[in-house]
Every structure is written in C-alpha cells, then in structure tokens.
Amino acid sequence: MFKSYSQRLAALGSVCFVLTLSACSDAGTSSGGAAASTSAGAVAADGLSTTVDPAYTGPDSKNFTTLKEPSKKDGVAFKVGFLTLNGGQPVLTAMQKAAETEVEKLGGQFIAKDASVDPQKQVSQMNELITAKVDVIIGHPVVSGALAPSVAKAKAAGIPFIAIGTPFDQTKAGVPGAVTAVVQGFDYIVYRTMKSLSERHPGAAFSTMGLALPVDQLTYMNARMEFWGKKFGLKFQGKVDAQNDTPSGFSPAASTILTKYPKTEIIVTYNDQSAVAAASVVAAAGKKIFVATPNSGQSISQAALKAKRLDLVYRTPWENMGTQSAIAAYDVVSKQNLPLPAIVNVPSYLVTADTADKARWIG
Template sequence: MKKRNFLSVFLTMILMASLVTGCGSSSSSPQAGGGTAAQGSGGDTDGKLKIGATVYYMTEFITLAAEGLKQEAQKQNVDLTILDANNDVSKQISQIENLISQKVDAIIVAAVDSDAVAPAVQKAKEAGIPLIGLNMLINSPDVTAYSGPNDVEAGELEMQYVADKLGGKGNIVILEGPIGTSAQLQRREGIHNVLEKNPGIQVLAEQTANWSRAEALSLMENWLQSFEGQIDAVVAQNDEMALGAIQALEAKGLKDEVIVVGVDAIKDACESIKAGKLDATVFQDAVTEAQQAVQLAVKAAKGEPFEKENLIKMELVTKENVDEYLKIYQ
C-alpha cells in the first residue's frame, strides 16, 4: 500500500510540472529590437519582421526604388515582399488587403491613385498595421508616415530652367502624369508657381501621358500638327514622357529648336542629356526614398519614434553636372 501511495504522489507531481511548463509557452514571441509582437503582427518566432510593399508599376524609377527596398530590408534583417500593381488601383487595393490578412508587420505603398487606396489604408490602421506611403502621397489621415520627393520643388526647378532659357517669353506644352496622383498635382503646382512669375510664357496644351514614353510620343506628334511651328519647349513631369517627346521631335527634325525637360534623372535621361538631346531633368533619389520607407516601417512596427513626413531634396541636372549623376548607374 505504501508503494502504491508513493507512486500516486510521484505521478501527480509529474502531471503538475507538465501543466506549469505548458502555461509558460503562451508568452509573446520577441521581435527584432527586443519588443513584443504587436497587434496584427506577422513576425516569426525568431523575431524577424515581415514587410509587404505594393508599387504602382515597374517604371525605370520604381525598379531603382525596388532595389533600395531590398537593400534596406537586408540591412534591417526583415522579410520583404514587393508586389507590382501594374497601374491598376483595384489590384493594388486587393494587394493591400491580402497583406493585411497575412498579418505583416508593416506595409509600404507607392500608390496608383492617391484617393482610391484610402479605404484600404484605413483597414490597415484598424488591423494595427503601420502603412508607409512611398513616392506618392496618399490622401488619408491613416497613413503612418511618408517618404517621397518634394514634387512642388521638382516642378519649380524644371520650369525655372525653361523660363531662363526662353528669357521669360515663349510657348510651351506640358506633359502630365496620371491625373489626381500627388506627383502630377504637386509638380503642376510647382510649374505654375513659376509661370505666374513669367506671364510672357504661354501654355498651348497641358495633358496627361500617364508617365508613359509611348503615350507621350503619340501626344507630342499630335501637338506638333496642332501647333506647327509654335512650340518652344516641352515641360514633362517625368523623364519617360520627356524622352517620348524627344522621339517625336527628332522624327520631324525639330529637336534642336525645342527645349525639353523632365523629372527623375533615370539612366536613359542622363544619357540623353550627355548626348545633347534632353536639356535638363530633376534628380529624385529613388534608392534613398525607398531605403527611408523601410526604415520608417521598421521603426513604426517596433514602436520607435519617427518623423511623419520625410521629403527628399530635388536637384537640377544639366549637361554641366550630368556626369556626377551617371556615376549612380555605373
């Protein structure tokens, strides 16, 4: 009987010990930096943060930005997924919603449409997931932080270059980005800030070519027919459109008679300046913008302090200094 009582007590003690151990396993898994998993966190038990990014589409600029995202993700030791919305806002909204359902730790969005993605941004906030705007401002109070260009400054720089070259007098056409995007609106604001100070410059036409070289080529061909012999300069809100306009001008043998400027300082644009075709562009540091977006996402996910608005300074690129910018692509 004594042996049976001793065995019973021993088994009871083992059972109690196993229950205590089981309760201890339910504690929060630590994340990178020593914090605990946040609400909606998709962090693995090894503490590695998960960040999802969706971009409007893979232009040459966004391809550079994607490299910046990857570089900083590796440096920060986070898992990164980059999705291409192919300029389809419905697709981008779906991508954001899918990232929310996957419980990633943060989301980075280069928006197709500054207004249309706002409801998806709100869903991210409700899920406790910080959302960082990249390159395009999003019209929502629920955006956690933003990393992007000073687009008003970009518009002012390119337009001021043209105004100086024209001596404050002449006729221009303006190639715009997708209507309603923050870059289109703010670059337009910057362009018109300069135009207001130069009443001798007339705008013959102002129309979107949706950041597209092919669309700009077609639109410029139409303008050359509609305004034959009248166009003194083309002000394009990005380099792709500027390069499309140059193709149309070269086909008519008119490039030497018309000033063309753009924004972004992509490799093709810098090489075009070097070759004496594109007159000027405005450098927008895609890699730094993207790296900063990842830094903001990590800080927000960890609950660390950060600046909400982070604008990249813009720089005018001409034949005089283009070699410095071409070094970026070597």
C-alpha cells in the same frame, strides 16, 4: 469605378512617386537640418547637391526633413509587406529594391506584391499582408481612396502603414491612417526645374506636354509648370496633351506644340520618355527648342542630355524614397525617432549635359 481608375492611372508608374520619386541623392542635408540617409539603399551622385533651395516657400517647403539611419535593436520583429504600384516600371522596381536592401540590412524580412496598376488587386494584396501578420506595411497606392479601408483594417490589427507618393498636393490630406508619407515633393521638383530654365533662358516662351488621361499627379504637375514658369518670368504659350503614355502619343503632341505654338522656345514634359520623344521631334524639325522634365531617372535621359537634345532634367529620387520608407517602417516598429514627420520629402538634384555622367541612372 475601379476599372475606370485603373485605365486612368495606367501611366502612374511614369510619374512616381508617390508617385513621388528613391535615393538618387547624395549625402547632403535638407533644409530641415536632418541628415539624409546614406544607407545601403541610397545612391550617391558625385558633386550634385541635394540641398533644398532656401528661397523655396511653396507647399512642400516645411516637409524636407529626411530620416536618419536608425539604431538596430535586438529582438525587434520586422516583417515588412511592400505594395508596389507597377513592377513593370524600372524606376519603381529600383525603389522597391532599395527598400528591400534597407529592410534586410536592419534584420527584417521583405514581402513584395505588385498591383500592376490594378486597385482591386492591390486591396486584395493589402488584405493578404494583414492576414500574414506582417509587422508594418509600406504601400504605393494605385488609388488612395480604394486602399483607405484596408489601411483602417491594418491599423485595427496593430499594423502601421507607411505611404509612398501621396499626397502629391501637400496642401491636401494623404492616405487616412498612414503614419507617414514618403514623397518626392511634386511642387518642389517643378519649382527647381522652372527656376533653372528661367535662369538659363530668361524670358523665354514655353509650352508643356501633359497626358490626356486624368491622372491627378500629372494634372497637378502640369498646373505647377505653368504657375512657376510664369512666376519666374517665362512666357506661357499653352499645353498639349499626349493621347496615351507611349511614343505614339508623345510625338504627335510635340508636333502639335511646334505647329500650334510657333514661338515656343522651351518644351517641358512629364517624364523621361515624353521628354526624349519631344526632343527627337524638335531635332527632326530642325528647330532650336530646349526640352526639359522635372520627373526623370532613366538612362535614356542621360544619353539625350549628353547629346544636348535635352536641356536639363530633375532626377527623381526613386531609390532614396524606397530607403526612407524602410527607415520609417523600422522606426515605427522599434519605437525610435518618433513621432515621424507627417510627410518626408526626399530632395534630389538637377542634371544638365555637363553633369550627366555624375548623376546616377536607372536602366
């Protein structure tokens, strides 16, 4: 079972998160009224607002209360174990580094372990951290169910667990036993993207690019693209899946969209790489089709926006998610600002060609 999950989740680092997806946000306030963190792990973007759209009433709407900077307390043991899903992904590395910066600023020790998208390996790493008697564990699960027994084991040992990037569907439960979860808000990032596209291109026909691997987060995100696109008056043409999470999968999928859905005026994809590849196919075909993604962060999107090959992207708050997870960990061990919210959605911002140089990028 674990082997099949590992194959299915090979693209997960592109999604998140959990997986969700850290502080590329400025020091605005969330709809919940809590001040967004401006600590060392956060990355501000000049002039780009992270204010949550007050019209949004979707499943993520009640969870936008970001954690304030904690008070540093003397004598608090603060050894943090951090489980990253895939250290080979620059966005996830940025999230980990932001968490480490915040932990060290608060006087803690930081132990990072990279699962390399292997759920069995991550379970072993979690058990190693429990044996090492860390004070708190922050984890970005490869497979939440696979990690659940170890979370229970940590809880029995008095070690709290902070989840990252799950639940992606906030109408459902996350990792059992987690004291809180730090997430980018998958429904909200799609909502913002599709709403903006509908305002820029009212009534346009759109298609989506998914991934053939059954990655639950991507499946959910694609379904919400269709839902919100239709809700905002865009005309859904259909979905084409890339057969793998590489350019050899993206380009054929984009070409198929152009052939199968010739009325398409907008293509929405699931990450930076797929968006840039789709934009290149559109340009090579001499078409005028707008390309966007709700799951961005890498500098390749900045260049594509400035060249007007991409219409807009939502900048996933990778770094601020790392910072928020470290703050949550310190709050728990120092017993302040409790109880923590069950879910902490970290808001971020949309980027267009006009604001591409104001946004902060990874890589």
